[in-house]
Amino acid sequence: MYAITFKEFYDSLLEGKLIGMRCLDCGAYTCPPKAVCDECGSKNLEKTLMSGRGRITTFTTTYIAPMGYDKEVPYTVAMVELEEGPWIVGRLEIENADEIGQELLGEEVEVFGKEFPTEMFYPDKKRRVVPIFRLLRKF
Ligand SMILES: [Zn+2]
Structure with missing residues (x-):
């Protein structure tokens, strides 16, 4: 339980x-x-x-999506170390991650959730909520 x-x-x-x-x-x-x-x-x-805040430890941007995710590209997946210690994975709210690059490492973010269309390979899954990271400093 x-x-x-x-x-x-x-x-x-x-x-x-x-x-x-x-x-x-x-x-x-x-x-x-x-x-x-x-x-x-x-x-x-x-x-x-939790505080809902943390810092970016790593990230990657996808331009060519796996089947079923093509409407969502480009998207940036980031790993964030929360203030309380745990690391969580989600999407980074950013348009031009490729132009900014390594400066994003260590940047402070706050997390919220967003609902996405369900995934084609998981027909039984009723909904898909993804953690989204919002940068506290503007780029
Ligand atoms: Zn313990």
């Missing part, structure tokens, strides 16, 4: 709130939801509201 469900996680993201889990044994944060603490493996977790 998860301390928070993925439904709850995505519903909150769409409201602009990032929720995660705090470990009652070691104090570490886990996000997105998992069955156990990322740090110590404990199941003694509580739901917590």
Whole structure:
């Protein structure tokens, strides 16, 4: 049993709130939801509201999409280290990532959720909510 469900996680993201889990044994944060603490493996977790802010650790821009994603290119996928420690993957809200390049590393972002059309290879999946990162500094 998860301390928070993925439904709850995505519903909150769409409201602009990032929720995660705090470990009652070691104090570490886990996000997105998992069955156990990322740090110590404990199941003694509580739901917590995260700051929703972090820094870009890496990113890549896709120009030629896999089948089914062609309407979404170009898009930039980034990995962000949250203020509380966990790393999450999402899309970076940016038009010209290729022109900016490495300067984006370490840039501060805030996260919210956006609903996308469902994926053709996952017909049973009813919805698709993706974490979106918004840069706090304008480029
Ligand atoms: Zn722990």
